[in-house]
Amino acid sequence: MLNKKLNKSLRSLFALLVLLMGVGFSTTALAADEQSSKQQAVTENPADLWRAVKAGEPGFTTYNSLESDVLINVVGNDGRLVRDTYVKPAIALSVVGVFGAFLLFYLVNGPSKLEKGFSGRMLERWDKSDIWLHWVMAVACLILMVTGIFLLLGRHFLAPYIGEGTWGAIIITCKFIHDWVGPVFIVSWLLSVIKWMPLQTFKLYDLKWFLVVGGYINFGPFKGKHPDSGFANAGEKMWFWALAIFGLFVSVSGLMLVFPNLDLPRVASMAALLIHAGSAVILIAFTIVHIWMATVLSEGGMECMVSGYCDENWAKQHHNLWYDEIKANGTLKYQDD
């Protein structure tokens, strides 16, 4: 009795199993059919797969690291080529070329002398905070430029001539200094841009300044010209705005490069690398011009950033509108007062 009942239930279970298997089998057969037809469609053009891989299509990987799911990233090498072909020569040109051009200009043209000589009366041009700000930024800037040039070009002009150990020590020191002086530049750059911006807006008379090349040329039709200029002349304004704009680029891209914990995509990092060096080209060129102007080309110019006072004749000759203005509104302050 019990046996018969068990037998019956077993039989019905078996029937159910057969039925289920039948359904299951037919669906898997259908699925297999569908899959093979899909596979055929794919194998018809496997080149598409490789095109996708080369275009940087991500896949699946167990390695948990930045962009480890991407097989090929072409952009990185493109950036490297731009860096090698254009940026490196541009930096070299900006250092050697601009320095050389100014040396030549100085030798041919000579300095811009004060026509009436030094008056001996010194009037205030920059206050103490300006001077501090300027020199902190200047020192940071120069350190960054020197270490940066080593980082970009050192392997070409220095590494082949010294031992590998010495070179290793030099380059890692350069990187360390470059990384840590960066923030000093960023802070001083930000403060000076904010502090000096009101003095640096372009005026209509600045156009005329460009037309006579600032009055620095001592021969031909430009000789003896003294274009109008306010507190800052048009050249100084150009330098200020270049520093403001490219200083921003250099700061932001620099920050992108020293924070690997941001996990930026490689494309962004490579772009930052190029923008950083590209901005440096402009800043180095302007810096060299700036130093030439202050030290040898403009007589009496250096004094402004040493003591903060400039000679009265220098102010009259180079910044006539500013001189007239402070004289008229009574803000003119002599050193001895």
Next chain:
Amino acid sequence: MAVMKFLCDTKRCIECNGCVTACKNENASALEWGIQRRRVVTINDGEPGEASISVACMHCTDAPCMAVCPADCFYQTDDGLILHNKDTCIGCGYCFYACPFGAPQFPKKTAFGSRGKMDKCTFCAGGPEEDFSEAERLKYGANRIAEGKLPMCAELCATKALLAGDAGVVSDIYRERMVLRNNPDTIWGYIPTVGSSN
């Protein structure tokens, strides 16, 4: 002199990650936690047309990493391998930005640029230190090439999908496979009439 290359046969790679394990084990002395020199990437995972590729440093002939490095720490051996000097590496990460294959890896991610010394596949050929020295073992891992052997990843590949060795030999093997696969009488390289397989 031979020119050493890797090649991964996608029709054979089964994404077992054996090469990754073999590499990590063979070079364990040099690998810091979290770094692997080789990885397997699967394209179209779980879909028709799925293909897996094992990838590491491809030892490029004109290597972007070598060109971009500010410290000039890379060098190319007579076998065409791209190796680097960890003592000169400054950890800037530029090689990682430039490398098409994402091969260079860094042990650290600290602010102000300390990524530590870059690590990447050496084709199991060590580094600039003396062959089989303790310094080489600790910085670069195994030096199987100096022993006359090929990289562990390829040697341990169960399906022989990952091939490593002289470029000429590797491409001959692969070309032979391709020819057989395109023969309508063969099933995945197996020729029933002859009984040979590839």
